[in-house]
Amino acid sequence: MRARPEERATALTALGSDRRVLREALGCFATGVTLITGRHPGSGALLGVTASSFNSVSLDPPLVLFSLGRHLRSFTGFLACDRYAVNVLAASQRELSDRFASATLTEKWSGVPHELSPGGCPILTAAVAAFDCRAWARHEGGDHVIFIAEVERLFARPAHHPLVFYRGDYRSLDTRPGEHAPELDFNFQIWG
Numbered sequence: 001m002r003a004r005p006e007e008r009a010t011a012l013t014a015l016g017s018d019r020r021v022l023r024e025a026l027g028c029f030a031t032g033v034t035l036i037t038g039r040h041p042g043s044g045a046l047l048g049v050t051a052s053s054f055n056s057v058s059l060d061p062p063l064v065l066f067s068l069g070r071h072l073r074s075f076t077g078f079l080a081c082d083r084y085a086v087n088v089l090a091a092s093q094r095e096l097s098d099r100f101a102s103a104t105l106t107e108k109w110s111g112v113p114h115e116l117s118p119g120g121c122p123i124l125t126a127a128v129a130a131f132d133c134r135a136w137a138r139h140e141g142g143d144h145v146i147f148i149a150e151v152e153r154l155f156a157r158p159a160h161h162p163l164v165f166y167r168g169d170y171r172s173l174d175t176r177p178g179e180h181a182p183e184l185d186f187n188f189q190i191w192g
């Protein structure tokens with residue numbers, strides 16, 4: 001079937017030097033929001049950065065990825081870590097997302113409810129899901145580095161709705177009041 005003129009993608013724009021165009025187009029891809037955490041092996045300082053670049057890679061072995069900008073203050077800290085945790089933020093955690101997306105705030109962990117995983121990484125008490133991981137590989141990715149991590153432990157609270165990021169702003173899933181996400185057909189063990 002032929003696409004109507006307004007539905008055709010013939011107006012593909014050559015990517016020029018204006019990166020706002022690329023950002024806007026990439027922003028059409030809705031994502032969840034995560035807090036990637038770690039603990040500096042030298043100083044013991046807790047690390048945390050808001051990231052939407054999280055994705056699954058492989059089930060066997062169980063691998064996930066996220067990418068971090070080289071310009072981040074916490075970048076060298078994460079490079080030094082051999083363990084990370086990925087916290088999937090809940091719809092109610094916008095403020096935490098903003099907090100850990102701040103490029104100036106110094107005491108990011110002050111007053112933030114969390115516990116340390118067996119791997120030593122901060123896990124947010126109210127996260128929708130969390131993955132406790134060990135470093136698996138790193139790949140160059142232009143001005144970012146892609147971190148691949150092996151999942152060792154996890155938990156999920158499927159009844160909690162996740163925070164969504166779309167076109168530069170937070171969204172929540174379109175659900176009816178009081179509606180819960182479907183239960184999963186297996187039980188998660190916390191730190192099993």
Ligand SMILES: Cc1cc2nc3c(=O)[nH]c(=O)nc-3n(C[C@H](O)[C@H](O)[C@H](O)COP(=O)(O)O)c2cc1C
Pocket residue numbers: 033048049050051052053054067068069071072073074075097098100101102103104165
């Ligand atoms: C919703 C959202 C998603 C983000 N995703 C990423 C990401 O995937 N990778 C990244 O390097 N920065 C990402 N950022 C930006 C960092 O959170 C931000 O640069 C933060 O200041 C880094 O903290 P730091 O400089 O103290 O390390 C994201 C920000 C927001 C608000």
